[in-house]
Amino acid sequence: MKCECGREAIERVGGRYYCKECYSKRYLSLVERSIRKYGILKRGEKVLAAISGGKDSVAMIAALKELEDKLGIKLEALHINLGIGEYSRKSEEVSRKVCEELDVPLHVVYLSEYGFTIGDVKRKACSVCGNAKRYIMNRFAREEGFDVIATGHCAEDIVANVLKNLYSGNFEWSEKLLPRIEGYFKFVSKAKPLYEIGEKENLLFVLSKGITFLPDECPKAPDPKWKELVYEIEKKIPGFKKGVLRSLVRREKVESELKSCKICGEPTSAEICQFCRNVKKFGKVRKIPL
Ligand code: Q46
Numbered sequence: 001m002k003c004e005c006g007r008e009a010i011e012r013v014g015g016r017y018y019c020k021e022c023y024s025k026r027y028l029s030l031v032e033r034s035i036r037k038y039g040i041l042k043r044g045e046k047v048l049a050a051i052s053g054g055k056d057s058v059a060m061i062a063a064l065k066e067l068e069d070k071l072g073i074k075l076e077a078l079h080i081n082l083g084i085g086e087y088s089r090k091s092e093e094v095s096r097k098v099c100e101e102l103d104v105p106l107h108v109v110y111l112s113e114y115g116f117t118i119g120d121v122k123r124k125a126c127s128v129c130g131n132a133k134r135y136i137m138n139r140f141a142r143e144e145g146f147d148v149i150a151t152g153h154c155a156e157d158i159v160a161n162v163l164k165n166l167y168s169g170n171f172e173w174s175e176k177l178l179p180r181i182e183g184y185f186k187f188v189s190k191a192k193p194l195y196e197i198g199e200k201e202n203l204l205f206v207l208s209k210g211i212t213f214l215p216d217e218c219p220k221a222p223d224p225k226w227k228e229l230v231y232e233i234e235k236k237i238p239g240f241k242k243g244v245l246r247s248l249v250r251r252e253k254v255e256s257e258l259k260s261c262k263i264c265g266e267p268t269s270a271e272i273c274q275f276c277r278n279v280k281k282f283g284k285v286r287k288i289p290l
């Protein structure tokens with residue numbers, strides 16, 4: 001099959017065949033559009049991209065490197081060696097190689113410097129690990145003067161977290177699910193440049209660019225059933241992922257920007273509330289009998 005440009009196609013996406021070059025262009029424009037739409041990164045920011053060596057974080061750092069001038073950011077990378085045996089050794093090796101290929105300055109921090117490793121943790125390793133990563137990323141970024149930490153969370157990660165929260169009875173809306181969290185107190189801002197991008201799109205991007213990545217899964221990775229569930233739902237309800245992500249962002253707007261409707265004074269996120277807009281649109285001068 002041929003791409004529209006005449007070159008050999010590698011994949012069919014959204015009903016169109018793409019070659020490597022056209023696919024990379026499409027991917028970069030999707031990432032850029034999403035960064036601008038949600039204000040994920042801001043001009044002039046010094047960005048610390050957290051990289052594990054897996055396809056998602058490698059796709060993120062490669063895309064940010066290509067968009068660095070356009071977005072007006074300054075990019076550096078951080079790899080945390082978690083001490084999970086052979087997996088961590090390979091992760092560090094790949095992260096070093098990727099940053100060398102992309103010419104991105106890399107910092108490496110060893111969790112063992114703090115006196116333990118994730119390899120030592122027998123139960124609930126992921127929750128200890130997640131906490132350690134957040135702690136080290138934030139402390140390192142703040143102490144080294146970075147404005148924002150970028151992580152490679154993709155669309156499926158976020159939607160799977162929403163489902164997990166529902167399952168465990170956590171109905172509270174969490175700002176952790178947003179594309180950007182502004183820093184406060186001693187917390188540095190956090191950004192998810194791949195918020196709307198799927199993991200298959202990330203994989204295709206690193207493959208079409210020929211960038212090194214680590215295909216191995218962390219040996220402590222939990223059951224992948226939540227992500228599989230996201231794929232199952234998406235099959236039955238196309239657009240489900242996007243719908244969830246967009247409603248998370250809308251929800252934040254409603255919570256943070258409530259004002260009084262200019263007509264009736266009831267709370268609304270717009271100048272005029274939806275009810276008053278409906279009254280204007282559908283209303284006839286007809287009084288409801290009391
Ligand atoms: S590295 Fe750490 Fe992950 Fe491995 S121990 Fe769990 S949280 S799975 S992204």
Ligand code: ZN
Pocket residue numbers: 003004005006007018019020021022023
């Ligand atoms: Zn093409």
